[in-house]
Amino acid sequence: MLKKYIEFMKRSPLITAALCIVYVVVCFKAVPTETAFQFFMVRTMLCGAVCFFLYQISGDKTLASCYVSTGYVLKNSIGFLVMSFIMGTVMLISDIGDQVPLKENPVLGFIIIFLMFLSVGLFEELAFRAVINDAIIYKFREKKYVFILSAVVSSLVFGAVHVLGFNPTSPVAWGQAVAKTLESGVFGLALLILYWKTRNIWACGVAHGLFDFFAGYTEGLFVPVETSGSSYINTGEDGGRILITYFVIAAINTVLTFIVWKKVGKTIDFEKIRREW
Secondary structure, rough: HHHHHHHHHHHHHHHHHHHHHHHHHHHHHHOOOHHHHHHHHHHHHHHHHHHHHHHHHHHHHHHHHHOOOHHHHHHHHHHHHHHHHHHHHHHHHHHHHOOEEEEEOOOHHHHHHHHHHHHHHHHHHHHHHHHHHHHHHHHHHOOOOOEEEEEEEEHHHHHHHHHOOOOOOHHHHHHHHHHHHHHHHHHHHHHHHHHHOOOOHHHHHHHHHHHHHHHHHHOEEOOOOOOOOOOOOOOOOOHHHHHHHHHHHHHHHHHHHHHHHHHHHOOOHHHHHHHHO
């Protein structure tokens, strides 16, 4: 029975990708992650599960091979990393100014939050970059629009999962959901371009994890403030400010992604991808 199931997944990359995304979304909803350490453990385990689905789509090619080094990916992600570090520094200054209390063990909290964000970066790149992109390429590799389709689908899915569970009756929540989807989706597009160039999903995961860590490392130092809605949607008194912030970051991400395309995208051998992926 299991053999037939695996053979079916290998013959049906799009269904395999859909099963993978449904599986991880169900895990988001069903598995409690009340602490950063629980978040780290769940995302680490999900990395293994996603690798299983990815292996059915592209074998060990994506998991075991790459064209260039991790340093290349990090160098071409530097704009995003600098921006996220600035955001993290602003949060640090804000927390200090608001006299937000430190955690009992901020050093341990800092280490755990680093591991958490790194596991999140690796997991999200495996699931929302490699699985979706590889499945679309394996299914439609001969089509002229295959790369546009991959860019649109992977970016939209990646952006949308960040806003699951928001309040659909609130205009502010809807605005934040659209802005956050756009912000995350454009960032995901930049990582997809780097993935096409390098086929180094692990390096993309590290870059993604560092981006999240630089922007949110204060979560490991200070006692968190409760918000309303999902983790990215806040309909409280800061709702308008957060909405504007998301749109500003989306605009910056668009500029940075364009720079990545100019430097990296135009050097991609798309015919090689058609042949080898």
